Every structure is written in structure tokens, then in C-alpha cells.
Amino acid sequence: MTDFTIAEDFPRSEIEFDARFSNPDACYAYLFQLKWPDGFACQRCGHDQYWFSSRKLYICTSCQFQNSITAGTIMDSSKKPITYWFKAMWWFTTRKSGINAVNLKELLGFGSYGTAWTWLQKLRRCTIRDRREKLSGRVEVDEFFIGAARSGKRGRGAEGKTIVAVAVER
Structure with missing residues (x-):
């Protein structure tokens, strides 16, 4: 990972x-x-000169393309x-x-x-990475239930609760 x-x-x-x-x-x-860690580069033509508009746009001085941050x-x-x-x-x-x-x-x-x-x-x-790898090595898993307090059975058998499972690679 x-x-x-x-x-x-x-x-x-x-x-x-x-x-x-x-x-x-x-x-x-x-x-x-x-x-632009190495300085501005127009996404259309690659030119490195721009002027900054009042609408927060970086406008290329070569092709006039409006680059938005x-x-x-x-x-x-x-x-x-x-x-x-x-x-x-x-x-x-x-x-x-x-x-x-x-x-x-x-x-x-x-x-x-x-x-x-x-x-x-x-x-x-x-927070979701596309094409993420499967978890490997040491993986910790836990589960819990979410839901409002209701009368009746408590814990795992409680009706109307939503189970949440979580896994993390250490």
C-alpha cells in the first residue's frame, strides 16, 4: 500500500x-x-506567463486561456x-x-x-482512492452498531440498528 x-x-x-x-x-x-509547484504553466499551451483577474482566474498571456485554481x-x-x-x-x-x-x-x-x-x-x-490495493500485512478489523436508543433487546440483536465494519492496515 x-x-x-x-x-x-x-x-x-x-x-x-x-x-x-x-x-x-x-x-x-x-x-x-x-x-503549480514549479511556477504557473497554462494547461492549454504550457506558457508560463499570466495575469490575474479580479475573478481569481490565471489568464495565460499567450493563448488567453482562463486557468482556475x-x-x-x-x-x-x-x-x-x-x-x-x-x-x-x-x-x-x-x-x-x-x-x-x-x-x-x-x-x-x-x-x-x-x-x-x-x-x-x-x-x-x-477520501476514497480509486484503484486502491487490497489490505495486506497486519490488518485490524472492528464492528459496531449505530442507531437510536430503543426499548427492547439490547446489543447485537437490537432491531433498527445499522452495522458498521471498519478495517485498517497498520
Whole structure:
């Protein structure tokens, strides 16, 4: 299985995160570095010169192609500020107990539960690797049941519970 490591100084706390990504310019600069680590290159013609538009587009000076830093990402065509996306990603990846749509709606001040739910679905889809290898070596497996408390039988025989199985390669 491929090892995934963070190759940079990842914020260790929410305070560090906020200091680093509290404004849109910092977020866009971070995405620019990820997309073009060796400097801008137009995705259409490969030219390395651009001008930056007020709509946050990198426009090639050679072919006038509009390169978007968020194109092809879960943030593509979003009307919400990029800082909201970064904060949602931070909470999604660092909260031990996870985050649900109701929490995200309240934390970001969304007017719609549907928006928060859609964002979380997009984030969850990002955690699935296509063409992933089967688990091998030392694998730990566990199962548990989720569901509201109900009267009647408890534990494994309880009606209306959903079983969740989890496996991880160590």
C-alpha cells in the first residue's frame, strides 16, 4: 500500500490553522503552490506567463486561456468563500468524532442544511482512492452498531440498528 505523508508543516492546532489560512489570499497562494509547484504553466499551451483577474482566474498571456485554481476540485464553481472550504476541510480531517451536516451548518453559518450536507458528501468522496490495493500485512478489523436508543433487546440483536465494519492496515 502506498504511504501518504504530509510533506509540509501541517498546522498542529486550530489557532495555527486560523493564523495561516484566515484570508482568501493565503488559501489561493497555498492552492497555487500545490497546482503549480514549479511556477504557473497554462494547461492549454504550457506558457508560463499570466495575469490575474479580479475573478481569481490565471489568464495565460499567450493563448488567453482562463486557468482556475479550483477547477477540477470539490471547490469548483462554489459561491462560498474559499476560507469556508478550508475551514470545513480542517474540521472534517481533524475532529476525532467527525463532523455532521448540522454541525457544519452551524459552524459556518449556512442558511441551508442541504449545502452543509452536500459539502460533507464531496469531502467524503475525496477520501476514497480509486484503484486502491487490497489490505495486506497486519490488518485490524472492528464492528459496531449505530442507531437510536430503543426499548427492547439490547446489543447485537437490537432491531433498527445499522452495522458498521471498519478495517485498517497498520
